[in-house]
Amino acid sequence: MIVLATAHAQLVRDAIQAAQAANDLPAFEIPAFEIKPPKRPEQGDYAASIALQLAKPAGMKPLDVARLIVYHLPHADFVAAVEIAPPGFINFRLDDDWLAQQVEAIITAGSQLFQLDHGKGKRAQVEFVSANPTGPLHIGRSRGAIVGDSIARILEAAGYAVEREYYFNNAGMQMQNLGSSLRIRYLQALGQPVEIPEGGNFYQGDYLIDFARQLVAEHGATWAEHDWQPFKEYAEQKMFGNIRATLKRIEIEHDVFFNENSLFDNGAIWDVMEELDQRGYVYKSVEWEGASEEEKLKAAGKEPATWFRCTPFGIEKDHVLVKSDGTPTYTLPDIAYHKDKLERGFDLAVNILGADHFVQHQVVKAGMQALGLDESKIHVIIMQFVRLIRQGKEVKMSTRRGDYETLDDLIDETSPDAVRYLLLARSPDSRLDFDLDLAVAQNNENPVYYIQNALVRCAGIFRQTAEAGVSDDAVDLSLLGTDELRFLRKALELGDIIEFSALNLEPHKIAFYAHELAGVFHPIYDSVRVLNEDVPADVARARLRFYRAAQVVFKRVLRLMGMSTPEYM
RNA sequence: GCGCUCAUAGCUCAGUGGAUAGAGCAUCGGUCUUCGGAACCGAGUGUCGGGGGUUCGAAUCCCUCUGGGCGCACCA
Numbered sequence: 334m335i336v337l338a339t340a341h342a343q344l345v346r347d348a349i350q351a352a353q354a355a356n357d358l359p360a361f362e363i364p365a366f367e368i369k370p371p372k373r374p375e376q377g378d379y380a381a382s383i384a385l386q387l388a389k390p391a392g393m394k395p396l397d398v399a400r401l402i403v404y405h406l407p408h409a410d411f412v413a414a415v416e417i418a419p420p421g422f423i424n425f426r427l428d429d430d431w432l433a434q435q436v437e438a439i440i441t442a443g444s445q446l447f448q449l450d451h452g453k454g455k456r457a458q459v460e461f462v463s464a465n466p467t468g469p470l471h472i473g474r475s476r477g478a479i480v481g482d483s484i485a486r487i488l489e490a491a492g493y494a495v496e497r498e499y500y501f502n503n504a505g506m507q508m509q510n511l512g513s514s515l516r517i518r519y520l521q522a523l524g525q526p527v528e529i530p531e532g533g534n535f536y537q538g539d540y541l542i543d544f545a546r547q548l549v550a551e552h553g554a555t556w557a558e559h560d561w562q563p564f565k566e567y568a569e570q571k572m573f574g575n576i577r578a579t580l581k582r583i584e585i586e587h588d589v590f591f592n593e594n595s596l597f598d599n600g601a602i603w604d605v606m607e608e609l610d611q612r613g614y615v616y617k618s619v620e621w622e623g624a625s626e627e628e629k630l631k632a633a634g635k636e637p638a639t640w641f642r643c644t645p646f647g648i649e650k651d652h653v654l655v656k657s658d659g660t661p662t663y664t665l666p667d668i669a670y671h672k673d674k675l676e677r678g679f680d681l682a683v684n685i686l687g688a689d690h691f692v693q694h695q696v697v698k699a700g701m702q703a704l705g706l707d708e709s710k711i712h713v714i715i716m717q718f719v720r721l722i723r724q725g726k727e728v729k730m731s732t733r734r735g736d737y738e739t740l741d742d743l744i745d746e747t748s749p750d751a752v753r754y755l756l757l758a759r760s761p762d763s764r765l766d767f768d769l770d771l772a773v774a775q776n777n778e779n780p781v782y783y784i785q786n787a788l789v790r791c792a793g794i795f796r797q798t799a800e801a802g803v804s805d806d807a808v809d810l811s812l813l814g815t816d817e818l819r820f821l822r823k824a825l826e827l828g829d830i831i832e833f834s835a836l837n838l839e840p841h842k843i844a845f846y847a848h849e850l851a852g853v854f855h856p857i858y859d860s861v862r863v864l865n866e867d868v869p870a871d872v873a874r875a876r877l878r879f880y881r882a883a884q885v886v887f888k889r890v891l892r893l894m895g896m897s898t899p900e901y902m
Numbered sequence: 903g904c905g906c907u908c909a910u911a912g913c914u915c916a917g918u919g920g921a922u923a924g925a926g927c928a929u930c931g932g933u934c935u936u937c938g939g940a941a942c943c944g945a946g947u948g949u950c951g952g953g954g955g956u957u958c959g960a961a962u963c964c965c966u967c968u969g970g971g972c973g974c975a976c977c978a
Contacts, residue, residue: 372924382920388958395958420958422921465978502978619976638976649905649974656976663978688972691906717907717971759915763908764971771914771927778927782940790938797937845916848926856942864937880937902940 334438334447336828337411341368341379341425344409349387351405358401361390368425370826377416377424378822384421395421432821433810439824439882446889447828451835452493452681458674459485461685462580462587463500466572467511468538470579470740473687476719476765478740479756479895481685482585483840484714486893491835493681497586500670502593503569510534511541511572512565518545519564523554544571579741583749584895596669602661605669605704606639606654614642614703621651641668646699648692667693668700675706683838684713691715712838717764719756724770747772750896754781757894758844784851785899788891790858791884792900797864798877805878812875816857820879823853824886831893840894847890854883 345368352358364386371380384399391398399421406415413428439446461481464474485495502508514536520527522545529535548556548567556563573590580586596602609615616622617639620632636657641664643651654665674682686694694713701708721728721738728738744752751772758780759765771778798805827846834842862868863876888898 367920371921373921376921380921385920385958418921420921505978507978632976635976640976653976658976660976662976667978688907690973690978692973693978695906715906715972720971763915766914768914779940780926783926786938786940790941792938794937801937841916845925852925858937859934859942862937902938 334435334442334825334828335411336447336449336832337379337427337825338368338829339832340409340411341381342366344406344412345381345383345402345423347407348402348405349383351407352401355405357405358387358391358393358398361387364390369829370822371424376418376422377414378427379425381423381425382421384423388421399423427822429818430811432818432825433813435821435825436810436813436879436882439885440878443885444889444892446885447490447831449491449828449832449835451491451832452488455493455680456496456678457485457488457493457681457683458496458498458677458679459488459683459685460498460500460674462576462585464576465502465507466569466576467507468536468572469540470576472719472721472738472740472743472767475740475743475752476756477685477687477716478580478585479583479753480714480716480761480840481683482583482895483757483843483893484683484685484838486895487831487834487840487843488681488683490831490893493835496588496679498589498591499587500591500593504594504597506534508565508569509561511536511568512561512563515541515544515548515564515568516559516561518542519548519556522546522549523557540575541568544568547571579739579744582741582744583753591670593666593670596666596673597661601669601673602665605672605700606665609641609654609668609700609703612703612705614645615654616640616642619657623650641665641696641700641703643696643699643703646695646702648695648699652696664693664696664700667697668704671697671701671711672704672706675701675710680710682711684711686713686715688715688717714761714838716761719765719767722766722768722770728769743767743769748781750785751779751781753895754784754844757841758848760839760841780848780851781896782902783855784847784887784891785896785902787851787854787858788884788887788898789900789902790855791880791887794863794877794880795884801864803863803873803877805874805881808875808878809871810875810878812872813879814861816861817876817879820853820857820883823850824883827886827890843890843893847887847894850886850890854887 346363349358349363353360366381366383366386368379368381370378384402385395387398388395396417396419399417403415403417403423411428411431412425414426416424416426418424442448459481462470462474462478464470470478482497485497488495514529517527517529517535518541522542529537544567606615617637619635619637620629621640622642623644624632638653638657639655640651641654652664653662655661684694694715698708698711701711746769755767755772756765830842830846834840861876863873863880868876891898
């Protein structure tokens with residue numbers, strides 16, 4: 334099937350070139366331009382403002398440019414009429430017969446509807462979640478999880494071979510604290526009078542009490558003399574099981590779990606260090622080169638550390654690669670990790686990060702440039718935070734203490750579909766308030782139900798018509814009315830939406846589109862009946878066929894968002 | 903203080919150079935009594951945070967001010 338916005342744009346581009354070849358228009362480079370459905374129906378189905386843009390380079394009036402473009406426009410079967418509107422808009426109208434025939438094209442495409450070849454032969458990687466296994470996933474991670482997986486789905490629809498990756502760290506102090514915390518819970522489970530110290534870096538969550546009970550059930554008291562290490566390993570394994578199970582509930586499964594530690598084991602971080610050094614981006618000092626007097630005073634007396642000179646790449650200050658005690662910071666393996674990504678040959682590597690990691694990603698990109706790598710393949714989506722609202726008040730979240738809201742809790746309270754939709758339906762740039770009461774509400778304020786109800790209504794028609802023996806074989810699609818054609822226009826926009834979302838990595842467009850599509854569907858459902866004595870048999874059959882196509886479109890859209898496609902609710 | 907980001911209808915938000923700025927919810931009025939009413943139809947609402955600039959054209963780009971959020975570690 335064709336993507337209409339792109340197809341129209343190609344017609345216009347061909348027309349401009351033809352006009353230039355005929356010397357009707359002077360030679361100039363054709364600028365990037367957009368063709369999209371206009372706001373008002375009287376302005377056609379697709380509209381272009383290119384003639385206005387070209388007025389200056391062409392040295393002509395916009396209206397004259399528009400006339401020339403229209404004159405040279407090649408024929409296309411999907412175009413019924415082209416109109417010029419002052420001051421120079423070109424408005425296209427879709428052909429009704431062609432539109433009606435798209436019912437068959439949609440049904441044939443099925444679950445592969447608007448499967449594009451934009452990324453054909455290309456490999457994309459999306460890295461998301463990437464939470465260290467120190468506790469269950471909490472709400473703060475959930476938005477990135479949904480957005481990351483949705484981007485992966487859209488890239489797949491655009492034709493990319495996509496890998497979902499989870500980057501984690503199972504070494505370091507945090508994990509040691511986790512092991513120590515579990516050890517105390519274990520001793521408690523054995524009845525020993527030990528307490529988790531207040532205020533320390535211990536994990537208070539109840540999940541460790543559960544793990545401790547399981548540990549006692551499996552090993553009895555035999556671990557009582559062990560230090561934190563085996564406890565850490567046990568906790569880590571359990572935690573990952575927990576995290577993966579949670580993610581699976583919202584239809585997220587990663588292909589690769591990348592352990593940061595492997596970059597230490599194979600020496601990759603030291604290779605990167607050496608290369609950065611050779612290129613002149615490493616130095617040893619107690620403070621960074623541009624340090625203020627105040628900073629120098631603070632650093633006085635410290636042992637020298639190893640710094641990454643990243644200010645040449647527009648970063649405000651240099652960052653430490655290796656601490657004075659000889660251990661690397663997070664920055665060094667992170668640079669090595671992204672180098673590894675690029676060397677694995679991905680054409681596109683998308684990284685979903687929280688707003689607090691903004692500077693860190695800049696440093697990593699600087700690292701890529703310093704290494705002479707093509708950092709343009711790395712795309713970072715910075716997400717603003719999610720705020721949880723209950724009864725109009727913010728619910729405070731904390732990973733360390735036990736009183737936080739986990740993603741599991743959220744799914745239990747609402748539903749996987751509500752979580753997927755509500756966390757997706759917002760631009761990543763804006764902060765997201767997740768209103769628990771609204772998400773729990775089973776009423777029409779919740780867009781999830783409005784969208785899925787369209788599918789349920791289709792299923793209802795199919796059940797009833799099957800009983801009544803109405804067939805939709807070999808129907809005459811020209812019997813479809815203007816309402817059905819209106820829905821088809823909107824349905825065909827899905828191609829534009831997928832292409833745009835994939836190109837700009839903006840998955841929230843799909844969520845808004847889904848709601849709009851449902852908004853076009855429901856009024857039609859009311860007026861365009863199949864089983865009604867006033868409806869002639871051949872019209873009923875054509876309409877039934879139409880609803881089959883509608884179901885295909887809704888299913889495709891819901892699956893692109895990782896949502897279920899119910900037949901009953 | 904510096905960097906990033908956000909500010910659009912009563913509320914939650916779309917809209918990133920084009921035509922008269924749009925949805926949903928809420929509010930008010932109506933349909934209907936059902937191929938699933940979790941529905942449909944109709945009505946009103948805007949100093950696009952303020953100011954300046956670029957442009958034939960700005961919610962959109964630039965500057966500036968105000969007000970939120972997030973960063974500005976030898977943490978990850």
